[in-house]
Every structure is written in C-alpha cells, then in structure tokens.
Amino acid sequence: MNSRQERRLLLAVGFVILLGLAFLIWSIDAQRASQVPVDVGGKSILVYGASEQQIVAIQSSFTFLQQPVKESVTAIYVLDTSESYRHFGDSGFVGDCHSSGEICIVSHYFDYRIIWHEASHAYTYTLSYAFKKEWLEAAGRIHYGAYAVDAGFPRDGILTSYGSTDWREDVAEWVAEIYSFISHLEYYISHLEHGSFCRGAVFNMIVDMSDPRYHQKLKFLLKWEFISEENYNHIKPLFE
Numbered sequence: 089m090n091s092r093q094e095r096r097l098l099l100a101v102g103f104v105i106l107l108g109l110a111f112l113i114w115s116i117d118a119q120r121a122s123q124v125p126v127d128v129g130g131k132s133i134l135v136y137g138a139s140e141q142q143i144v145a146i147q148s149s150f151t152f153l154q155q156p157v158k159e160s161v162t163a164i165y166v167l168d169t170s171e172s173y174r175h176f177g178d179s180g181f182v183g184d185c186h187s188s189g190e191i192c193i194v195s196h197y198f199d200y201r202i203i204w205h206e207a208s209h210a211y212t213y214t215l216s217y218a219f220k221k222e223w224l225e226a227a228g229r230i231h232y233g234a235y236a237v238d239a240g241f242p243r244d245g246i247l248t249s250y251g252s253t254d255w256r257e258d259v260a261e262w263v264a265e266i267y268s269f270i271s272h273l274e275y276y277i278s279h280l281e282h283g284s285f286c287r288g289a290v291f292n293m294i295v296d297m298s299d300p301r302y303h304q305k306l307k308f309l310l311k312w313e314f315i316s317e318e319n320y321n322h323i324k325p326l327f328e
C-alpha cells in the first residue's frame with residue numbers, strides 16, 4: 089500500500105467510526121426523548137418516559153381536574169430509576185412540580201394521587217398573592233412545619249402529615265384527597281402496583297367536625313376553581 093492508499097483507508101475507517109458514533113447518539117436520543125403529545129381533554133401536554141398504561145392513567149386522572157388546573161400543567165416526565173436518582177437524589181421525594189408547570193414523577197411510585205397533587209402545585213404557581221393570603225386566613229392560626237409527623241391527622245383543618253409541612257403542600261394534599269375521595273378507589277390503578285399514597289378516606293377520619301376550617305378550605309378551593317361545584321357538594325356533607 090502506498091501512502092496515498094493508506095490515507096484513503098484511514099479516511100474510510102474514520103468515516104465509518106463517525107457514522108457509528110452518530111447512529112449511537114441518535115439511538116440514545118431517540119430512546120431518551122420518548123416524548124408524546126397526550127390529549128388530556130381540550131389540551132395537549134408533552135409526556136416523557138411513560139408506558140402506555142401510564143399514559144392512559146394520566147388521561148383518566150385529568151378528567152377529574154378543572155380546566156384552569158389542566159391548563160397550568162405543561163409537561164409530565166415519568167422518571168426511571170437512574171433519572172429519579174439524578175433528579176431527586178436521596179431526598180425521598182417521589183414527585184415534584186416546577187414553576188414552569190412541568191411535573192416529574194418517579195415511575196415506580198406513579199399513581200393518580202401524585203398527578204392530582206402535583207397538578208395542584210402547577211396551578212398554584214399561576215395564582216396571585218391574594219390566593220396565598222386567603223388560604224392562610226382559611227387555615228387559621230397554625231404553624232406549618234411545626235407539627236410532629238404523627239400529630240394525629242386530620243387535625244386543625246389539615247388533612248395529612250405532609251400537608252402540615254407547608255401551605256402549598258396543604259393545598260395540594262387537600263385537592264389530592266378530594267379527588268381521591270370522589271374517585272372512590274375504583275378508579276385507582278389496581279393494575280399499577282404502588283398505590284401506597286392512595287388514601288381518599290381521610291375525610292371520614294376527621295374527629296373534630298365542629299372545626300370550621302375544613303369547610304372554609306373546601307369553599308376556598310371551589311372559589312379558586314381547584315374543584316367543581318359538584319365536587320364541593322360531594323364533600324360538604326362530610327363536615328356536617
């Protein structure tokens with residue numbers, strides 16, 4: 089082989105290697121960006137990394153949501169184990185919502201309740217300061233973050249231990265519990281394994297029915313369009 093042939097061969101080998109690399113990057117990318125636009129009733133959102141079963145669950149969970157809440161969600165990312173670790177680390181979180189309306193959910197813990205909870209956060213991000221002010225008024229004299237985990241919830245108008253950590257979590261837990269209750273468990277994804285967060289019966293566990301804060305919060309969620317009049321009428325008798 090002369091030096092010219094040698095150069096040609098090197099060029100050819102280099103070209104093949106480049107082509108291989110390009111294909112590798114393309115295929116990894118195609119896998120990663122398994123994004124699909126999902127119609128969630130009058131609105132399309134981008135969903136990443138979801139199985140077909142999870143896409144169906146996203147669609148049926150959204151049928152419970154009010155239009156403004158639906159509108160506030162821009163995308164849903166279902167994270168596999170390594171993605172979850174990159175996103176949440178050791179924090180123990182199974183879902184979060186960014187101010188952009190993007191929701192991240194750990195695939196392993198995917199269920200309706202997390203979608204409702206995080207969608208409430210997405211909508212809360214779009215609301216004015218008046219919302220926070222009024223919620224704190226409805227919540228009465230309590231100190232978010234000062235409760236023990238086992239302080240015996242529901243209590244003081246707060247439904248769950250997690251809801252006692254922050255006013256935003258209180259809002260999201262309320263909305264998630266309302267839809268959990270309304271969906272009467274049969275909508276729960278019996279075919280999806282990890283339903284550990286599917287409660288919904290929390291309203292039946294309220295001990296102090298005379299505490300006006302439960303009704304105040306329910307009324308407030310109706311006023312700010314988190315829930316429908318029909319939802320409101322379903323829950324209200326539980327406090328009477």
Ligand SMILES: [Zn+2]
Nearest residue numbers: 205209257260
């Ligand atoms: Zn939350």
